[in-house]
Amino acid sequence: MNIWLNFLIDSLAFGAVFIYGSTGEILTEKAGHLNLGIPGIMCMGGAGGCLVLNAIGKSALPPFVIVTLGILGALAFAMLCGGIYAFLTVTLRANQNVTGLTLTTFGVGLSKVIMTKLDTVVYLVSTRDYFRWPFAGRKDSLQLLGVLFFLAIAVALISSWVLFRTKTGLHLRAVGENPGTADAVGINVTRYKYLATLIGSGIAGLGGLYYIIDYMASQEAYLSVEAWGWLSIALVIFALWRPHMTIIGSTVFGILFSLGSFITNVSWIKVTMATIPLLKMLPYVVTILVLIISSIRNKRENQPPASLGLSYFREER
């Protein structure tokens, strides 16, 4: 296969990690909650999935069941973390930034403690090819497009459809823009905030599992999940709070991020080692530029949800 095409598919596959992370974060932010715990949640999602796979990886269960149980494990752990966040910020009205950062500290730490106890041969080597269906075993980067990759695309598209084309989505956005008004028209603010945070966390958790089991499929992969969590939060801005835009945005991020290691392999492009960090800096610089430009243009639909970061207390409105 052409190396450029190979590179593009690789970037697309890498981008799916961010699709999960930022789609999850968008759903949470649309309910008015800035969840800085996403990096921790992604780590815990990965750890949860691997923990389950570690128990069943060598069993005689059909591959389909193993994959499903792995995904459910990731969802369960990630949603448990999301539940802690939701309980503290929605019910106990705690500061969202502080809660999120604590969750990241906790989640990243716990996932490392869990991952070092697992057996790579069982959770990774024996299950990797199940996750890489239908292209498992190919030698080119097409093998990276597995079950979880296609699920990521589907999740992003469905989330966009729900957010912008259904009544539920309208209600959710109303909660994020002005919970007082939403409450007044009879929308159950607490329920929407909880559901958005839990579902968003579950989706983000799958990103961690995908990165560890499918995209990297290596023993040390879990160590870099945190960094991708932060990049996912950046991508939310880049995608202007639209889940379907994360598909494009994540591919761009994926290209920018792997460009550094890729172009050193292309003989006719002369780059020094020093360019690589600068290329890796680009996604963040681009995000900052998008943030600045969208705030200068000040178009309503490109702004963060109006009540982002604020707790809602009915008796204070």
Added chain:
Amino acid sequence: MSSKSGSGAREPLVHLSRRASISPLKAWGIRGAAILLGLLACGLAAFLLIEKLQQSPEKIGDFYYSFIRGSFSTSRKLWKFLKNTSILLCISLALTPAFRMRFWNTGGEGQTLVGVLGAIAVAFYLGGKIPEWLLLLLMLAAALLSGALWGVIPALFRARWGTNETLFTLMMNYVATYLVSYFLVIWVPSGSSSLGKLKYGKLPQVYNEHLLIILIVVALTAGLYIYLNYTKHGYEISVVGESVRTAQYIGINERKVIVRTMILSGALCGLAGYLIAAGADQTVTVNSAGGQGFTGILVSWLGKFNPLMMILTAALIQLLNQGAGQISQDFGVNNALPNVIIGIVLFFIIGSEFFINYEIHFRRSGRKESAGRAVK
């Protein structure tokens, strides 16, 4: 929450109201109880995570004793505890003025890191060519300037166009990280990308290598306490934090306050970077700030943005950190354990704030009681 209003509807089972005030004793009682509950939960988590405890549960005493041992068993550990608390406190102090005006500076990590980078850059290029005292001064200036620069960029955009500062400062952290790796590649052409300890630009020893850092941070704590509580600048910061409209009404130039405060906040992070560079590490890596820019946010918030209280919260975090580090050594667990312990205890403290800020009323039997409250 979903009770329908109208005649015949029952009063909800639980009803919340914001407390007008709470006695400090009660507030600290609630926080203390939260920390104890958190530590109890850590013990439970330990049984799940540590095999040695599962085999011999009687070692749980050792588990808790390690929190003391980690910081106080030898004088070396005690000095390490004091020094690390000071540096964490310095970063937390730096973030505090911004938080007081509700500017969520999540960029302490990056502002500290560029401070380290600035100081080390000066030491790298000028070390040995100029007198050591001049070098140390130039390093300080470079650290303060780079920190201030990193802090003021988001502030300018926030002041002019209302650009979201939480996300902006967060992104600046990563720009700083890759800036450091860029310079490491340039400075260390061999490709090992580890600079190693520099020979020049080390703060002089006062009694031992840690005391000077501690003294500087103690002075900074007192200074910032006075600045925030007893000066015009501090007052303006509080007003902008409380209500931008009030600030405009009484003639405070809110944009100016935001920019000025973020220059201060960034510069103080730069100072922390200087202490790390010239006082402790004498080198720069992408992990020079070691996540303390984020931990500092927690310390500052836990200390109610009060510099004096933050001494306690910084010490608590560092105590848990070093204690859990001791545990992971003694019980053979992954060295990420401190993060789990700190996370659990913080969850409980964060949750406890609710019981300090809000009063919970349960539904009483009998209508009279509820009618009486409704009138009030």
